[in-house]
Amino acid sequence: MAEKFIKNHEFNFIKKQVGVIKNSLKTGADKNVKNAVKDSADAKITELFADADAERRALLDLSHCSKDEDYDQYINTLGEYVQPFPQVSEQQIKKMFPKNKKLKMPRLEELDLSRTTYLSWNDIGSNKKFLLFELDGRLAGVECKYTLLSRDNVCSFCCRHGQVAFISAVTKAKKSNNPDYYKAIGNYICSDSSECNKKITNTDYLTSYIEDVLREK
Ligand SMILES: [Zn+2]
Secondary structure (H helix, E strand, O other): OOOOOEOHHHHHHHHHHHHHHHHHHHOOOOHHHHHHHHHHHHHHHHHHOOOOOHHHHHHHOOOOOOOHHHHHHHHHHHHOOEOOOOOOOHHHHHHHOOOOOOOOOOOHHHOOOOOOOEEEEEEHHHOEEEEEEEEOOEEEEEEEEEEEOOOOEEOOOOOOEEOEEEEEEEOOOOEOOEOOOOOEEEEEEEOOHHHHHHHOOOOHHHHHHHHHHHOOO
16 A cells, blocks of 8 residues: 555545545536536646655545446545544643643544644633644744634635634744734634634634744744
């Protein structure tokens, strides 16, 4: 078996494309239209994995699929190649949040790391949310204040419309002439992080958000 080469958000992207094809199969559109939808989805997947070698390209190829069952099988097979979120220990997490002396730990043994782009847990007592994300091959952690909102909105990370929380993180940036200066960055994100992890298809925003919070200047 080829090594696991698909990131969770890429897997979501493939699932989304396959969803578009499967929807087109349900319509009464003629064969040419359906083929065009399939070709377009295929091209998007190929583009996402432009560097794939022959073995990976063969796995990603969906030209043999024609029925719903074929596509389900295709997704199931690719599911075996999704990289899990890296294992993380309590010590590692404590190191990422050195200033938080009463750090609330996630229940590590209960976390599902298999379909996870970012790991998140809440400290309800202090209205804090913690995010872990792999940045340049290393785990980075961000601590935010969070407020659940009663109105639905669009999540900044996965672009899904639904129940969101407002998160606000204080950046590490300091102004040398003003030690009290601080800058907070706010965002709406899904209140349910496991749903968010099932929907996220692109990590550009999440990456730049974490980078902005951790940047020291
Ligand atoms: Zn989301």
